[in-house]
Amino acid sequence: MIPRFCTCAVRATAACSTGSRSTRRNSGAGACPVRLDGTGESDVHNDCVSLPVDLDTALQPRPSSPVQEVQDERFERQGVRLLLKREDLIHATLEWDSAALGPVDLYPPGNKWRKLAPNLRAAAESGRRTLVTFGGAYSNHLRATAAAGRLLGFASVGVVRGDELAGRPLNPSLARCAADGMRLVFVDRAAYRRAAEPAHVAALLADAGLDPDSVYLLPEGGSNALAVTGCVDLGRELRGAAETVAVPCGTGGTLAGLAAGLDAGQRALGFPVLRGGFLDAATRDLQRAAFAAPTAAWTLDDRFHFGGFARTSAELESFAADFEQRHGLAVERLYVAKMLYGLTTLAAEGAFAPGTAVAAVITGVPEPTA
Numbered sequence: 001m002i003p004r005f006c007t008c009a010v011r012a013t014a015a016c017s018t019g020s021r022s023t024r025r026n027s028g029a030g031a032c033p034v035r036l037d038g039t040g041e042s043d044v045h046n047d048c049v050s051l052p053v054d055l056d057t058a059l060q061p062r063p064s065s066p067v068q069e070v071q072d073e074r075f076e077r078q079g080v081r082l083l084l085k086r087e088d089l090i091h092a093t094l095e096w097d098s099a100a101l102g103p104v105d106l107y108p109p110g111n112k113w114r115k116l117a118p119n120l121r122a123a124a125e126s127g128r129r130t131l132v133t134f135g136g137a138y139s140n141h142l143r144a145t146a147a148a149g150r151l152l153g154f155a156s157v158g159v160v161r162g163d164e165l166a167g168r169p170l171n172p173s174l175a176r177c178a179a180d181g182m183r184l185v186f187v188d189r190a191a192y193r194r195a196a197e198p199a200h201v202a203a204l205l206a207d208a209g210l211d212p213d214s215v216y217l218l219p220e221g222g223s224n225a226l227a228v229t230g231c232v233d234l235g236r237e238l239r240g241a242a243e244t245v246a247v248p249c250g251t252g253g254t255l256a257g258l259a260a261g262l263d264a265g266q267r268a269l270g271f272p273v274l275r276g277g278f279l280d281a282a283t284r285d286l287q288r289a290a291f292a293a294p295t296a297a298w299t300l301d302d303r304f305h306f307g308g309f310a311r312t313s314a315e316l317e318s319f320a321a322d323f324e325q326r327h328g329l330a331v332e333r334l335y336v337a338k339m340l341y342g343l344t345t346l347a348a349e350g351a352f353a354p355g356t357a358v359a360a361v362i363t364g365v366p367e368p369t370a
């Protein structure tokens with residue numbers, strides 16, 4: 001199929017309709033979403049320009065994210081080189097071919113794109129036109145899904161934890177989701193916890209008026225077997241670059257794929273940002289789902305979650321601000337800051353052999369503040 005990009009300036013519109021002028025220009029299979037209310041094609045908006053693109057081209061990270069060596073005395077003191085794998089720059093470098101593929105800002109950056117890409121392909125190939133997924137009020141995954149939906153012409157629905165949020169103004173992260181056309185469904189915490197169970201998903205979809213046959217479900221955090229396979233290239237791109245590759249972990253999906261893509265002699269080191277010690281089993285389960293068996297070359301360091309998801313401390317905040325100053329990049333606080341803090345602590349502890357290199361995967365960009 002040929003998806004079309006909506007480059008429309010009206011961010012509140014999910015995607016182009018089949019009636020837009022570019023649709024008439026190309027004769028590809030219709031990729032525009034049907035409306036969630038079931039009335040068929042979405043409204044025509046005439047300032048909408050959509051471009052025909054090849055799905056293969058659209059779904060590859062373009063170009064592969066750069067690896068940058070940085071000078072950091074806390075590592076140099078130990079004889080260790082520090083590299084940054086800039087996943088935050090996927091789709092954001094000068095080589096980007098916007099003439100062919102449309103504006104960069106339509107693409108979600110970071111590891112969420114790696115995880116979504118194979119799922120978007122599967123959704124497109126199965127003809128399911130509505131992405132449905134789950135997340136908290138600050139979920140990077142919800143934002144990425146909304147952006148990807150708008151980009152490729154899928155409708156999207158975000159099931160948001162916390163019905164108390166429903167009556168309030170949207171925070172900047174959820175506002176971004178809505179602007180990318182995501183319909184937000186707020187559910188209470190108990191319902192949210194149950195939502196992953198098949199019987200409850202069916203009920204939820206029915207309540208939301210969604211036809212199960214048109215829905216492509218993505219789990220909270222976006223990690224399923226396909227998502228894990230989407231992260232294998234991240235490991236492959238780091239072959240030969242460093243003995244240790246560090247990554248922050250939520251669900252473990254990125255670590256699971258990354259570790260499988262590394263070479264013999266390299267190891268991945270995951271830093272969980274949630275409490276609970278469940279990640280070892282979760283990562284192994286994801287590897288089993290993706291590759292039939294867990295791979296060996298990864299470990300976790302559970303000491304740097306700072307109390308749990310979205311928890312922070314004055315020390316972590318000043319560490320992150322200092323890292324930004326030293327190295328001139330924006331440090332995402334929910335995940336990336338905790339990994340960099342953990343890595344710097346480990347360097348001071350002498351955890352990395354002199355003469356080796358450590359690559360830190362910068363998995364994403366800071367959340368929007370407005």
Ligand SMILES: *Cc1c(COP(=O)(O)O)cnc(C)c1O
Nearest residue numbers: 140250251252253254335363364
């Ligand atoms: C989601 C996310 C992660 C964690 O990825 P998992 O695959 O869930 O472990 C790490 N960093 C950033 C910036 C993220 O948004």
